[in-house]
Amino acid sequence: MRFKVIRQYKQLLFMGREYPRGYKYFRENLHAGFKKNAGLTDVKEIEQKLKFAEYIEREIAALYYVRKYRAMKQRYYEKDN
């Protein structure tokens, strides 16, 4: 369980490098978020928080993808009217 949490943290930290508001901002919030739940002991609760972290991971990936897709679309494809 501990391993899963650490792995999730590392993955999110890795993804934070491209965050539009800056890596520093991202890391601060990520760290604070994990720190807040550091005291949890109930397995069910931890799993719930992990699921939330996975959700955030998917949301960030989607943010990056949409940003890139929109930039490419705007640059290379004529406005479909």
Add this chain to the structure above:
Amino acid sequence: MPPRLNIVVPVKRVIDFAIKPRISASQNAIETNGVKFSLNPFCEIAVEEAVRLRESSKDLVESITLVSAGSAKAQDTLRAGLALGADKATLIEIPAIDDSKSLELEPLAVAKLLKAFVKKSNANLVIMGKQAIDDDSNQTGQMLAGLLNWSQATNASKVTVDEASGVVTVSREVDGGTETLSAPLPLVITTDLRLNTPRYTKLQDIMKAKKKKTEKVSPEDLGVDISSRLEILSLSEPPKRPGGGKVDSVDALIGKLRETGAI
């Protein structure tokens, strides 16, 4: 025996799409010092497509090989591609002319290098980005198909492989809409933006990618002359947009519009 795909995916290391390129102080090249580079978005889509073909059917794809021509720094780009799911990578190392910039390869030179590499690796399918976001040539794929004398399907928005016959059907995005082509292997496909949504790499995959095989070759090993045939005469930024102005009332707005001749 149904054909197995031996896919080569050429990739390019380009200045990250989110960065505004600037011209360097010496006025004859793009500033690359301290600038973030990444895998060309269209090349990313190409790697993703090759991986999806493998995931779609168990024995369809035999191997996915990445190749990139550039300075030693292109190794990072190759590693990113390996993390997406390719099996091995080759860097065609081009020595820098001087410390500040490495020789810019022209599409024809790249196509010749790729032709030699593809022949050496016995590939039967090349999937590559339709253009690089730095030079926007949109030529390399087409030239490569011509040099190899293979069929080509550019601007692909959908690719399906008939496993029994080895015929590939590609939907292409063209000005008038969508065109569907089919051709037997071997084939060069260039990717359009809408072909797929590349996955975001997981940290573990990047770790695993470090163990995958990477090779280095030189243009001499491939027997290709990469000298430029084009000379860049000048490089300049686009003209700055003139500032807008604010008006206080509708009458002022109408006055301004009349001034500029719009009404």
